[in-house]
Amino acid sequence: MTPRSVTSTPVRRDAEATKAAILQAARRLLARHAHADITLKAVAELAGVSPPLIVKYFGNKDALFARVMSFDTDADALLDAPLAGLGRHMTRHVVASQRERGVDPLLRIVFAPMHGDHGDILRANFRAQVTDRLAARLTGPDAGLRAELAVAALVGLGVMYGIARGPCLRASDLDTIADRYGPLVQAQLTPAPGT
Amino acid sequence: MTPRSVTSTPVRRDAEATKAAILQAARRLLARHAHADITLKAVAELAGVSPPLIVKYFGNKDALFARVMSFDTDADALLDAPLAGLGRHMTRHVVASQRERGVDPLLRIVFAPMHGDHGDILRANFRAQVTDRLAARLTGPDAGLRAELAVAALVGLGVMYGIARGPCLRASDLDTIADRYGPLVQAQLTPAPGT
Numbered sequence: 001m002t003p004r005s006v007t008s009t010p011v012r013r014d015a016e017a018t019k020a021a022i023l024q025a026a027r028r029l030l031a032r033h034a035h036a037d038i039t040l041k042a043v044a045e046l047a048g049v050s051p052p053l054i055v056k057y058f059g060n061k062d063a064l065f066a067r068v069m070s071f072d073t074d075a076d077a078l079l080d081a082p083l084a085g086l087g088r089h090m091t092r093h094v095v096a097s098q099r100e101r102g103v104d105p106l107l108r109i110v111f112a113p114m115h116g117d118h119g120d121i122l123r124a125n126f127r128a129q130v131t132d133r134l135a136a137r138l139t140g141p142d143a144g145l146r147a148e149l150a151v152a153a154l155v156g157l158g159v160m161y162g163i164a165r166g167p168c169l170r171a172s173d174l175d176t177i178a179d180r181y182g183p184l185v186q187a188q189l190t191p192a193p194g195t
Numbered sequence: 196m197t198p199r200s201v202t203s204t205p206v207r208r209d210a211e212a213t214k215a216a217i218l219q220a221a222r223r224l225l226a227r228h229a230h231a232d233i234t235l236k237a238v239a240e241l242a243g244v245s246p247p248l249i250v251k252y253f254g255n256k257d258a259l260f261a262r263v264m265s266f267d268t269d270a271d272a273l274l275d276a277p278l279a280g281l282g283r284h285m286t287r288h289v290v291a292s293q294r295e296r297g298v299d300p301l302l303r304i305v306f307a308p309m310h311g312d313h314g315d316i317l318r319a320n321f322r323a324q325v326t327d328r329l330a331a332r333l334t335g336p337d338a339g340l341r342a343e344l345a346v347a348a349l350v351g352l353g354v355m356y357g358i359a360r361g362p363c364l365r366a367s368d369l370d371t372i373a374d375r376y377g378p379l380v381q382a383q384l385t386p387a388p389g390t
Contacts, residue, residue, distance in 0.1 A: 188379075
């Protein structure tokens with residue numbers, strides 16, 4: 001047995017941890033910046049690795065970003081509440097994610113390019129993994145429209161917090177924001193009778 | 196008098212019309228695309244002029260876009276309704292602008308870069324010309340926060356329509372959308388007593 005084979009398991013584990021760090025860095029950057037503005041160097045710096053290591057593991061920038069274009073994991077956390085309290089939960093989740101971790105579960109969709117595969121993949125994933133998944137939990141008329149409007153309100157909240165940087169929103173505590181905005185999201189999910 | 200001086204007035208008028216066409220083209224592109232993705236060639240094509248003519252009139256791409264970073268004119272139309280019906284008016288205005296003219300009064304803010312002068316100018320203009328202007332019309336507690344939340348809902352609506360391209364939203368008529376979303380925007384402007 002050579003020293004190299006003795007260390008093979010730790011080395012493999014390090015590679016997986018490094019790949020995860022790279023994906024997380026790319027996801028964080030993509031959640032806040034346009035795809036075209038992100039360089040491999042920026043991903044590498046945030047992940048604490050060298051750019052050639054990213055190329056070694058993922059091939060190139062496009063291949064790396066294809067891996068981070070799913071909304072599945074984000075939607076799991078966003079939608080993780082009973083329907084009756086989901087509007088408030090989603091409102092809190094969007095603001096808390098930005099405030100505490102500097103990411104947003106939905107904001108990547110605003111950077112979807114209007115043309116080309118990258119934008120089309122993001123839009124299709126967003127629809128299947130976020131809006132359609134939410135619509136499937138709703139009852140009553142216009143469920144698809146109401147799901148899109150509820151998600152629209154949440155995307156706008158993320159834009160106002162993270163991009164427009166609304167000073168009142170950023171200075172307000174989570175409960176105040178949830179009290180004011182949660183019922184509006186909820187009204188799409190479970191409209192009052194007769195509306 | 197030379198023939199050149201005889202034609203000086205029409206030439207000057209043509210130049211103004213050409214400049215206006217260039218500004219309109221840049222504004223339309225900036226309302227739907229990231230700044231970094233827009234080329235002078237694309238602006239020139241949409242305006243029906245040559246790229247060197249844009250350089251002659253505006254200097255370069257950055258100088259051109261500095262001219263189109265104001266939200267003033269957009270806010271005039273967006274906010275042009277009595278407060279009691281403003282939520283519905285703004286909801287209709289965002290969807291109608293995208294549907295009928297392919298532009299959005301607010302969507303440029305989502306492409307504001309996180310760093311650098313371009314993003315800072317857009318954010319400052321957005322705040323002064325849209326959210327602060329709306330907040331000045333509101334009474335009651337948390338007026339600044341409520342203005343930001345109302346605008347957030349409208350920005351999100353524009354993202355869902357123009358970027359995520361929600362199929363139910365795009366297939367719905369204006370009144371249906373206004374019926375479902377307008378009251379939510381309105382609830383930020385004129386909250387029910389006790390909220």
